[in-house]
Amino acid sequence: MxxxxxxxxxxxxxxxxxxxxxxxxxxxxxxxxxxxxxxxxxxxxxxxxxxxxxxxxxxxxxxxxxxxxxxxxxxxxxxxxxxxxxxxxxxxxxxxxxxxxxxxxxxxxxxxxxxxxxxxxxxxxxxxxxxxxxxxxxxxxxxxxxxxxxxxxxxxxxxGCYPTSVILGLYPAKISGLIDENYPVIADSKSGVTGAGRKSSVSFTFCEVNETFKAYAVEGHRHAPEIAEKLSLKKVRFTPHLVPMNRGILSTIYFKTDAAKEELQAVYNQFYKNEKFVRLKSFPPETSHVAGTNFCDIYVTKDEETGLGVAISAIDNIGxxxxxxxxxxxxxxxxxxxxxxxxxxxxxx
CATH class of the missing domain: 3.40.50.720 (NAD(P)-binding Rossmann-like Domain)
Structure with a gap:
């Protein structure tokens, strides 16, 4: 090169x-x-x-x-x-x-x-x-x-914008063997309207998106296979949602794990410690924290009652x-x- x-x-x-x-x-x-x-x-x-x-x-x-x-x-x-x-x-x-x-x-x-x-x-x-x-x-x-x-x-x-948010949110847990793959990974993602592109469609006019919030492609979205392939996961349940904002994606990702919260956080901090554009947060991120930037903000924790790891990532979908x-x-x-x-x-x- x-x-x-x-x-x-x-x-x-x-x-x-x-x-x-x-x-x-x-x-x-x-x-x-x-x-x-x-x-x-x-x-x-x-x-x-x-x-x-x-x-x-x-x-x-x-x-x-x-x-x-x-x-x-x-x-x-x-x-x-x-x-x-x-x-x-x-x-x-x-x-x-x-x-x-x-x-x-x-x-x-x-x-x-x-x-x-x-x-x-x-x-x-x-x-x-x-x-x-x-x-x-x-x-x-x-x-x-x-x-x-x-x-x-x-x-x-x-x-893809959704896969970026989900893959970065899951990858350290995946490569460290902290995901129990006998259970599905569930990715619940919300996107601003710019994710649909700049095109004429009644579905994306102001009155159709303002003051409402909806899931779509519930039977299967094309980004799910992309996420599954790049993470080498067989069971991924991905559901996208449209929210009435211009830009941003917030993904909340659930995965079964035996790791404690402290182990998960240590693994994520170690993996991303030298990455300029991934910021590990001590609190759940918001889309406004990354609007107009190339950052991906991630918070990871563990729900001890259910045994689920929870990773929350925020990106600007057009950033x-x-x-x-x-x-x-x-x-x-x-x-x-x-x-x-x-x-x-x-x-x-």
Whole structure:
């Protein structure tokens, strides 16, 4: 892998007009080693960034114009490409970019390369995958766990936002053998409305989400197999909920364990002691504590009466759950310090 540390890298963002694209742009404005050269959007092609995102008016990207995607143009001008497209739309773009420029660093926000094999992807998503040859070239982009793999690849599959919160919340207990796998792990997760993407739908209008709170995909959500695979767990019960807030995910995770609370807390503190973006808390975290940041806050305890370990994690779904984590992955790929451009603290209120 080419070491690009100490020099600026040229950036393109494919599908840059959604929530993750907007957050990616905002965060990249804090990064000292990038040049943002190309932004694509079918819906807003021909419009300036400041017209689509007024909050970026006056920034160094405000006069950039969204264009239609052209694989030759993007590949030739870029060192790093962020692909902010939904599943099924992403893999043809990733394949085209790779074929044009194999050394290009690509960070894919979709689910198209998150699984260990295309067969699992096809089973979970119910669609044919037509870039199967690339799976061997992809790293799963959860740096706290897969950092070494990321360093040695050029394509990174950015994790799902829910899986990020659940996997980080469970991983130390799992690898330490503290989860009794005869019992299911239960993950109860709540997300802000930006998790649904920037699209027109009655279900996500103000009156449909305000003053209400609902579970969805109760019969089975596509992120459950992703969580199970990365944690090597056979029994995962994952239930997502939509809450009337803009951003954030709070996951409360229950697992059967023989470990005492003090042992669990010691294991988590040891595993994450050198991780910049995971903060172990002595109290349950809140989504407002991580809003606009790349942090994952975790609290772990034990309910002695039921024998259940309880891990509570909070992330910003479009920060550590998407765009912030994508920049963290870019920093690893390019040899930059991992926290470069990501030293923001929470908006809180």
């Amino acid at each position: 080419q070491d690009t540390s100490g020099q600026n890298v040229n950036i393109s963002i494919i599908g840059a007009s959604g929530y993750t694209g907007a957050e990616l742009l905002r965060l990249l404005l804090f990064h000292p080693f990038v040049n943002i050269l190309s932004l694509t959007s079918r819906q807003y092609a021909g419009q300036k960034v400041s017209d689509v995102f007024p909050h970026l008016y006056g920034s160094k990207v405000s006069k950039l114009v969204f264009t239609e995607f052209n694989v030759d143009t993007v590949a030739s001008m870029s060192d790093v490409v962020f692909v902010c497209l939904p599943h099924r739309a992403a893999f043809p773009v990733v394949r085209g970019l790779y074929e044009k420029k194999p050394e290009l660093k690509i960070i894919d926000f979709s689910a198209d390369f998150r699984f260990d094999s295309p067969e699992i992807y096809e089973k979970v998503y119910g669609v044919k995958h037509h870039a199967k040859e690339l799976f061997a070239k992809v790293a799963y982009g959860l740096p706290e766990i897969f950092r070494d793999e990321i360093k040695n690849k050029t394509i990174v599959a950015n994790p 550590k759950g998407a765009s912030g984590q994508a920049i963290q992955n870019m920093n690893i790929l390019c040899g930059f310090p991992e926290d470069t451009g990501l030293n923001q603290y929470s908006l809180w209120i």
